Amino acid sequence: MPRTSRLSNELTTKEFIAAEIVVLRLSQQESFDATKEQRLNSMDIYKDENGLIRLKSPMANREDEYDFRHPIVLDPKHPLTKSLIEYTHQRLNHAGIHIVMSTLRERFWVLSCRATVRSVIHRYIICKRHRLKKIDVIPGNLPNERIRDANVFEITGIDYVGPLFLKGSQKAWISLFTCAIYTGCPGF
Numbered sequence: 001m002p003r004t005s006r007l008s009n010e011l012t013t014k015e016f017i018a019a020e021i022v023v024l025r026l027s028q029q030e031s032f033d034a035t036k037e038q039r040l041n042s043m044d045i046y047k048d049e050n051g052l053i054r055l056k057s058p059m060a061n062r063e064d065e066y067d068f069r070h071p072i073v074l075d076p077k078h079p080l081t082k083s084l085i086e087y088t089h090q091r092l093n094h095a096g097i098h099i100v101m102s103t104l105r106e107r108f109w110v111l112s113c114r115a116t117v118r119s120v121i122h123r124y125i126i127c128k129r130h131r132l133k134k135i136d137v138i139p140g141n142l143p144n145e146r147i148r149d150a151n152v153f154e155i156t157g158i159d160y161v162g163p164l165f166l167k168g169s170q171k172a173w174i175s176l177f178t179c180a181i182y183t184g185c186p187g188f
Contacts, residue, residue, distance in 0.1 A: 019052045023080065024072055028053050031075030039111055045073060055109045076116035085109070085120040094127050137149040155180040 011019075032040060032053060044056040046048030054070040062069060068181050074081045100117050110116055121127055157180055 021052065024074075025051050025079040027030050027074065027078050028072075031078050032073075040073070043073070057109075065105040065106070071105060071107060072106050074105065074110045076110055076112045081110055081116065082120055085110075085117055089117075089121055089124070097121060153177065 010175055040053070045053055046056060048054050048070070053073045055073055056072065060069050074084070085100065085104065088103050089095065091105060092099055095103075097114065098116050100121065101113050102118070104110060104113065157178040159176040159178065160173070161176075163171040164174070166172055
């Protein structure tokens with residue numbers, strides 16, 4: 001669309017889609033040489049009317065979105081692919097590898113998809129925290145006062161709370177005596 005015919009500085013949907021097609025086509029031209037590309041020889045691919053390399057998937061006869069039936073082929077080493085994976089990962093709130101892969105495959109076919117998504121996702125610190133294994137904490141030894149034989153309430157702990165303000169400007173305090181040797185509550 002010519003610049004002079006634009007009424008505002010905002011992109012229209014047609015301009016956005018046209019720009020997306022140009023960027024994807026440039027990415028494929030930088031990554032693939034259709035005559036010499038070994039990675040694409042084993043795949044059933046074709047060029048669409050926009051010049052994009054697409055995959056003829058087994059679901060071509062299914063009544064679904066065109067991009068789903070014929071995904072756009074992307075090179076895993078291209079910066080656009082990595083940016084697309086990062087964007088999808090963030091948009092899905094740092095989802096795991098499988099969710100990011102299935103979301104990407106709705107429109108794109110990334111060669112070596114699992115390894116590429118894994119390498120991009122594993123760089124995120126937020127995601128590293130969720131993957132960390134929990135540390136097994138070995139409990140320390142109990143102090144002698146807690147393990148020696150003693151009578152009930154011979155060794156105690158006292159918790160003191162107060163003052164608590166009651167109705168009518170009254171105050172109350174709570175003292176809680178806890179046996180450090182035996183636990184449990186006697187039946188009332």
